[in-house]
Amino acid sequence: MPDRPVRVAVYGTGRFAQATHLPNLSRIDGVEIAALCDINEDALREAAAQFGVARTYTDAHAMLEAEDLDALWSIVPAFARTDVEIAAAERGIQLFSEKPQAIDMALAKWIDAAVRKGGVISTVGFRERYRPIFQEARRLLRDKRVVHVRFQQISHNPKPAAAPPTAWSHQVEKGGVRFFDWGVHATDYTRFMTGQDVLKAQAFLYHPEEYHTPLSSSFHYQLSEGATATLTFIESDPTGPGEEPYFKIYFDGGRLGVFGYERIEVNDEVVYEANPFDPWLAQDQAFVEAVRSGDPGILQSDYHDGLRSLAPILAGWDSARREGDLVDVERFIEEA
Incomplete structure (x- = not known):
């Protein structure tokens, strides 16, 4: 240039x-x-x-x-x-x-x-791929056989349907739901930390009609080396997750927890503490x-790689519309 x-x-x-x-x-x-x-x-x-x-x-x-x-x-x-x-x-x-x-x-x-x-x-x-805590988790898992990834986001953000939605962020059909906005994040960091892609996706939503958006959303994945993963989004608990990590990754022989953006624990021992960082x-x-x-x-x-983090969430959303049918992610991409 x-x-x-x-x-x-x-x-x-x-x-x-x-x-x-x-x-x-x-x-x-x-x-x-x-x-x-x-x-x-x-x-x-x-x-x-x-x-x-x-x-x-x-x-x-x-x-x-x-x-x-x-x-x-x-x-x-x-x-x-x-x-x-x-x-x-x-x-x-x-x-x-x-x-x-x-x-x-x-x-x-x-x-x-x-x-x-x-x-x-x-x-x-x-x-978050640029944030050192996720890069360190990726390094720590590099020689591990990952068995299961659990991501959870627990909050209190109900939107009663009695009050009309005032913004697109309150409208499910426009993507104003945590499982979409944060789901692509969680999917991408699962891929980044484990080095595995998502092969199959399934999801269920609990969406009472008096609310604009679901109170709970549960996504289930099969990863490319055989591991399983779950992404859970709950919007009914004002106390949040407490001391539970956002990510808990089980491997053959133990577990790794990513606690917010603050620390990593392996088998309950703190192995990494993060400094402030602006990703x-x-x-x-x-x-x-x-x-x-x-x-x-x-x-x-790049954009092409990013499709592999977007597609499992869109495939899971499609699964939820069809009462939890299992969706082959590669076929979902090809047939779109």
């Missing part, structure tokens, strides 16, 4: 972008935020004023047509994804796609095909450097 700033555009300027990617990009040396785009004009004006960006658009295609860009940060919710990322890839614009990448597997495959055909550098916002900044820095240098090898994942 010539000796000039990396010119980026951010597509989606809501609260999440304003709290993470926009401040990160504004502080990384050698980056110019050239343009912003959002259909919400209030969010667009707020972000433009806060980060000093003069050029704004409510039409992403118009932005791609008008601007000379090196990279696009696509931060819009999964339900709002269309062909914008495809158009960017066809123009040779490098792509950062926040997770979840899409709510429809077919669309994610079309985007992936465009990324590969265009030869652009890509990544998906699976930021959003680390990933944004890595992607900027990959674009600047033309070296995708410094990234922890």
Whole structure:
């Protein structure tokens, strides 16, 4: 790349972008935020004023047509994804796609095909791959025979259906459920720590009609080397998980627990204590450097790999709609 700033555009300027990617990009040396785009004009004006960006658009295609860009940060919710990322890839614009990448597997495959055909550098916002605690868990498990992975997220976030949903994040059909947003995370970190992909998926939801979203969601996986995995999301307990780890990974001879972002225990012994770390900044820095240098090898994942973390959740969601039918993940991808 010539000796000039990396010119980026951010597509989606809501609260999440304003709290993470926009401040990160504004502080990384050698980056110019050239343009912003959002259909919400209030969010667009707020972000433009806060980060000093003069050029704004409510039409992403118009932005791609008008601007000379090196990279696009696509931060819009999964339900709002269309062909914008495809158009960017066809123009040779490098792509950062926040997770979840899409709510429809077919669309994610079309985007992936465009990324590969265009030869652009890509990544998906699976930021925790950059966090040292997960890298250490991966190292500790490298010589272990993993038997079972258990992930749990316990919270109290019921949304009574008597009150109309005020945002997409309260609407199941738009992906406003923890098993979708956090499920792709948990699936990706299961893959990252164990080195195994998901072969088969099954899921069940408990969704009383008086609530907008399920009170419990349980996903079950068979992994590629024979291990099993469960992802559990409960939204009825205000006390949370207590001292239980987010991840407990059983291996032949013991168990490894990842306690939040604080520590790792192996067989109840603390073997790693984490320092404060900002994975959003680390990933944004890595992607900027990959674009600047033309070296995708410094990234922890690309769009194509990210399909393997998205597909099991979409397959499980499909399973839940069909009363828990077992879904072959590879076939689910192929037939989308």
